[in-house]
Amino acid sequence: MNAPLRSGSESPADLARLRLDVAPLAPTATVDAAAxxxxxxxxxxxxxxxxxxxxxAVGTISRHTLNNVFLRRFGRELxxxxxxxxxxxxxxxxxxxxxxxxxxxxxxxxxxxxxxxEDFVLEDDGRYAGMGVAVDLLSALQQRVDSAFTALKAxxxxxxxxxxxxxxxxxxxxxxxxxxxxxxxxxxNVEMVASLFEDGVQTLGEHHKLLxxxxxxxxxxxxxxxxxxxxxxxxxSLADPELLADTRALLRDTLHGVDTIKDLVxxxxxxxxxxxxxxxxxxxxxxxxxxxxxxxxxxxxxxEIIKRYGENLPAVRCSPSQINQxxxxxxxxxGQAVGEDGGKLLLKTEADADWLRIHIQDNGRGIAAEHLAxxxxxxxxxxxxxxxxxxxxxxxxxxVQAHGGTIHVVSxxxxxxxxxxxxxxxxxxxSALAA
Amino acid sequence: xxxxxLLLIDDEERILRSLAMLFRGQYDLxxxxxxxxxxxxxxxxxxxxxxSDQRMPQMRGAELLKQVxxxxxxxxxxxxxxxxxxxxVVASVNEGEIFRFVNKPWDAAELRDTVAQATNIxxxxxxxxxxxxxxxxxxETGQFVAPEVARPExxxxxxxxxxxxxxxxxxxxxSQPVIWARDLDQALTALxxxxxxxxxxxxxxxxxxxxxxxxxxxAERPEIVTIVLTPFADVSxxxxxINQGQVYRLLPKPLRxxxxxxxxxxxxxxxxxxxxxPALRAAHAVETIKAPEEVSVATRVMGFLSRxxxxxxxx
Numbered sequence: 001m002n003a004p005l006r007s008g009s010e011s012p013a014d015l016a017r018l019r020l021d022v023a024p025l026a027p028t029a030t031v032d033a034a035a036x037x038x039x040x041x042x043x044x045x046x047x048x049x050x051x052x053x054x055x056x057a058v059g060t061i062s063r064h065t066l067n068n069v070f071l072r073r074f075g076r077e078l079x080x081x082x083x084x085x086x087x088x089x090x091x092x093x094x095x096x097x098x099x100x101x102x103x104x105x106x107x108x109x110x111x112x113x114x115x116x117x118e119d120f121v122l123e124d125d126g127r128y129a130g131m132g133v134a135v136d137l138l139s140a141l142q143q144r145v146d147s148a149f150t151a152l153k154a155x156x157x158x159x160x161x162x163x164x165x166x167x168x169x170x171x172x173x174x175x176x177x178x179x180x181x182x183x184x185x186x187x188x189n190v191e192m193v194a195s196l197f198e199d200g201v202q203t204l205g206e207h208h209k210l211l212x213x214x215x216x217x218x219x220x221x222x223x224x225x226x227x228x229x230x231x232x233x234x235x236x237s238l239a240d241p242e243l244l245a246d247t248r249a250l251l252r253d254t255l256h257g258v259d260t261i262k263d264l265v266x267x268x269x270x271x272x273x274x275x276x277x278x279x280x281x282x283x284x285x286x287x288x289x290x291x292x293x294x295x296x297x298x299x300x301x302x303x304e305i306i307k308r309y310g311e312n313l314p315a316v317r318c319s320p321s322q323i324n325q326x327x328x329x330x331x332x333x334x335g336q337a338v339g340e341d342g343g344k345l346l347l348k349t350e351a352d353a354d355w356l357r358i359h360i361q362d363n364g365r366g367i368a369a370e371h372l373a374x375x376x377x378x379x380x381x382x383x384x385x386x387x388x389x390x391x392x393x394x395x396x397x398x399x400v401q402a403h404g405g406t407i408h409v410v411s412x413x414x415x416x417x418x419x420x421x422x423x424x425x426x427x428x429x430x431s432a433l434a435a
Numbered sequence: 436x437x438x439x440x441l442l443l444i445d446d447e448e449r450i451l452r453s454l455a456m457l458f459r460g461q462y463d464l465x466x467x468x469x470x471x472x473x474x475x476x477x478x479x480x481x482x483x484x485x486x487s488d489q490r491m492p493q494m495r496g497a498e499l500l501k502q503v504x505x506x507x508x509x510x511x512x513x514x515x516x517x518x519x520x521x522x523x524v525v526a527s528v529n530e531g532e533i534f535r536f537v538n539k540p541w542d543a544a545e546l547r548d549t550v551a552q553a554t555n556i557x558x559x560x561x562x563x564x565x566x567x568x569x570x571x572x573x574x575e576t577g578q579f580v581a582p583e584v585a586r587p588e589x590x591x592x593x594x595x596x597x598x599x600x601x602x603x604x605x606x607x608x609x610s611q612p613v614i615w616a617r618d619l620d621q622a623l624t625a626l627x628x629x630x631x632x633x634x635x636x637x638x639x640x641x642x643x644x645x646x647x648x649x650x651x652x653x654a655e656r657p658e659i660v661t662i663v664l665t666p667f668a669d670v671s672x673x674x675x676x677i678n679q680g681q682v683y684r685l686l687p688k689p690l691r692x693x694x695x696x697x698x699x700x701x702x703x704x705x706x707x708x709x710x711x712x713p714a715l716r717a718a719h720a721v722e723t724i725k726a727p728e729e730v731s732v733a734t735r736v737m738g739f740l741s742r743x744x745x746x747x748x749x750x
Contacts, residue, residue: 246459
């Protein structure tokens, strides 16, 4: 009954480190001799001692068995001089020294009785190599679990970060498009007005020349007539009423475009709150509006937004950038859930004495019942590979829970989906939000 | 003589006003926010150039230009976009066969030049009469149908991966010779010696970018049709390949047989059309290369090209 032997796996030295160099008993040793051996300081930790013949373990004799025998009347007298093999366990727990720690632990655990009366025999290629104690195995395993847990936490933090980067990338793409459109006509308009300005400068120069000619002492009438005609031509083309009206319109558009860009940038800053404290008292209605601007590119043309904001809602103490991240995630999801047209998104806020609730409801394709239970699971996604990390909702849920809140979902296929975020008005601890 | 017609379409009226001002006087301008109006216009009258936004509520620009192409292949198509999404870029090539991909904000002088160039090409295409049938040679099921020609042109595969070479061989069977080049030199040698009609290429072979080669090749030999087959989706590289390389198809790896087979058939057909109708080649005029790293590859390619030109002059 050997533990599964796997070579070349992780840390083969693990079991070797637990190995105790226990002097074995010979099969010819008496029960008395075994009892003596148990009294030796070196064997104080041992629950059982190995019995080895020709380098191979034939069995073990346990403290427990000896106790049972010696506790009986005349037990020692009856058994003391007999061979140790008469009381031995001929089927000890044998573990190959090269077995991985996890496998060894699983194998030993499955064979330990209660109370624990046995240690396990370590073998190297079938030969006795020492003993191992179950408790040592447990603590080694504990260490393993601790380090795995640390690694898991680190990689989870990394995943959260990469999801953030992914949604940031999506956001940047949208905002770049939003900004480039006004930038497109602003730049073009400025270039065109600049060339008109040069025309103006040239015309002005010609008019100056005309003035100079008029005020000069010697007046060349032919040249003057020519210059007047020239000025009049240039002036006429510049003063073309249609051109002037169009140019005014261009300048109006330009200012409008610059303001649009300014608003986008202000919103971007509000949305990310990079220049503000992490935790603040904010109006959730404002958060939703800022998020809508950021999500505009993803949802415009797709979703008709219906706002039913509660009036005079109390401010919520929260991390606005995190709450915005949750809102952006849910709103863009809604944008993806609806078809090309006819999509509607209802955004509703309300509050009672203890909670503020945000309803985000779409009339999209809905979530199948078998998926609904899993949508908050990390890595669960129904999107094609490479198009979603499957972390958006999982992280959203984590964020809301860190705020002491809850997030619930109801959905019906072909009818739509509704998420309800509830945030406590008595805030969660600062430390929970600082992450 | 009447002015050429330029159609502008964007869902932002300010863009339309701005563009209209830029082109006023030189063109008969049609400006609209409605794709339906745009499609009617190209059907009912001779429109030389369409400049379209990509993101519009009723229809994406790439889709609109695809439909423009179907209705009026002589109309040159330019996509003007605020943010180059990969899907849009790929669709604009594979479906819209666009002339140029221009990013917002644009440079006024450059856009004016691009539109002027497109106008000239379109005018010569209209003058050349009805275009060759635009649909490629394939059956209803997308099966490759090898056309009967006396001297079939060679397909050059430029890829580290043997699978692509074998796939091309499988698809065309014995009807077309196929050459496999694994580096720039082999490719240049093949181009020099064989009558290459279609190039199927990765973006890089033997760790060297070949985008420079593809662009120069199109500038020099516009009748050669290029299919790029790559797992890398780099939008700016793709835009460069459109504007400076007039790449014919951009296909993703791993290879999808059906789509590839159809593209190959259509590329061969397209090559034959270009070979037989020189006026059409102008429709694939490329932009001058600006990136310096590509110019360095270009000097190597130039040597080959000048040899080729000399050979051409000698015959």
